[in-house]
Amino acid sequence: MSAAALKVGARDTAIQLRDVCCEAGGRTVLAVEELRIAAGERVALIGANGAGKSTLLRLLSGFATPSTGEVQVLGRRLPLRGAELRGLRRELGQVLQGLHLVQRLTALDNVLIGALGRITGWRGWTRWHQAGDIAAAEAALARVGIAALAATRVDRLSGGERQKVAIARLLMQRPRLILADEPTAALDPQAAAEVCALLADAARTTDDHATLVTVLHNPALLPLLADRVIALKAGRIVFDRPVAQVAQEDLATLYRSAPEPAPSTEGQPRTVSLPLAEL
Numbered sequence: 001m002s003a004a005a006l007k008v009g010a011r012d013t014a015i016q017l018r019d020v021c022c023e024a025g026g027r028t029v030l031a032v033e034e035l036r037i038a039a040g041e042r043v044a045l046i047g048a049n050g051a052g053k054s055t056l057l058r059l060l061s062g063f064a065t066p067s068t069g070e071v072q073v074l075g076r077r078l079p080l081r082g083a084e085l086r087g088l089r090r091e092l093g094q095v096l097q098g099l100h101l102v103q104r105l106t107a108l109d110n111v112l113i114g115a116l117g118r119i120t121g122w123r124g125w126t127r128w129h130q131a132g133d134i135a136a137a138e139a140a141l142a143r144v145g146i147a148a149l150a151a152t153r154v155d156r157l158s159g160g161e162r163q164k165v166a167i168a169r170l171l172m173q174r175p176r177l178i179l180a181d182e183p184t185a186a187l188d189p190q191a192a193a194e195v196c197a198l199l200a201d202a203a204r205t206t207d208d209h210a211t212l213v214t215v216l217h218n219p220a221l222l223p224l225l226a227d228r229v230i231a232l233k234a235g236r237i238v239f240d241r242p243v244a245q246v247a248q249e250d251l252a253t254l255y256r257s258a259p260e261p262a263p264s265t266e267g268q269p270r271t272v273s274l275p276l277a278e279l
Contacts, residue, residue: 012039013072014177014211015060020069022055022235030055030235032069039176040209042200044216044226044243048255052235053215057179060213061092074176090117093175093210095183095199099166103155107146107165110154111137114172133172140168144198160191167195170202178203180214184221196224219251 015037022030030052037043045053058064060073062085071078076088093114094100101110115133129137141147144164154162163183170178183199184192203212214225222229222243230240231254239250 013037014039014041014074015213016070016072017059018070020059020066020071022052022059022064023067028235030059030066032056032237035230035237035240037211037213039211041228042203042212042214042226043228043230044214044222045230045232046216046219046222046251046254047232051232053232054181055235056232057181057213057215060177061094061179062088090173091176093170093173093178095163095166095170095178095180097182097185099162101154101162101165101169104153106151106153107141107157107161107168108134108137108150110165111140111168111172114140114169117173137168137172140171141165143171143201144168160187160195163187163191163195164198167198167202170199171205175210177211178213180212180225182215182217184216184218192218192221193224196221200225219246222246 013036015035017032017035019034020030020032021028029050045056047053055064059066059071059078062073062078062080065079074088074091076084079085080088102113112129112133115129115137138147138150141150141164144167146161146164146168149157149161154165157165166183178199180199184195187195199214200212203210212225216222216225226243228240229243229246231238231250233254238254239246
């Protein structure tokens with residue numbers, strides 16, 4: 001058993017997959033024999049496009065169902081329906097590439113959306129918030145460094161500022177599990193590093209430390225967001241180890257495409273390449 005597996009077994013389990021297979025279009029897009037992620041862990045999913053990272057996130061959020069196998073998230077066995085699914089999603093915060101912010105609303109209004117899971121009845125439908133919620137939303141915006149933009153419509157913010165609004169919304173939601181799908185996409189290196197630090201801080205400052213699972217493409221950002229790295233290739237886990245043990249050779253192998261087969265030369269006239277000095 002790996003050191004990572006021993007570490008996971010010593011704490012409460014937030015995520016567990018057993019014999020999971022997802023198929024689409026007649027092909028297997030994800031196949032995981034066993035995966036456990038402990039409560040409070042920070043995990044990065046890496047791999048080339050089509051490796052199965054986003055499929056795994058969709059499984060964990062309840063937006064996809066495995067063809068076979070068992071998926072448990074925060075003590076619940078998926079798939080869920082109705083009130084049970086809504087209950088899971090109240091404890092699950094997401095930062096997707098599209099961010100899903102309401103562009104015509106202000107930064108403050110978008111952050112307040114993070115509290116809707118705790119508001120029932122007409123207050124939720126009308127987005128009526130108590131003074132304590134408004135103060136908490138303002139504090140969340142201050143925490144990510146954009147308090148001055150509270151009254152600014154989201155469609156007037158930069159990409160990095162919008163990411164910060166999404167993270168402030170997480171702070172307001174106080175989830176037990178955070179799923180982030182390429183949260184630094186389209187950001188410059190400085191803004192990407194800042195967003196990573198804020199996202200990790202958001203996980204640490206939630207109640208009991210939220211579990212953080214992030215899809216990343218930039219290896220330089222791994223130490224900012226993860227203690228553990230799970231690499232996927234062709235829908236399968238190829239390594240699972242602490243971030244400090246991930247070597248450049250591992251990354252090179254992970255992202256290297258399989259070589260194209262050489263075309264057959266049978267029946268073709270043979271050519272000989274000569275060194276330039278002999279031409």
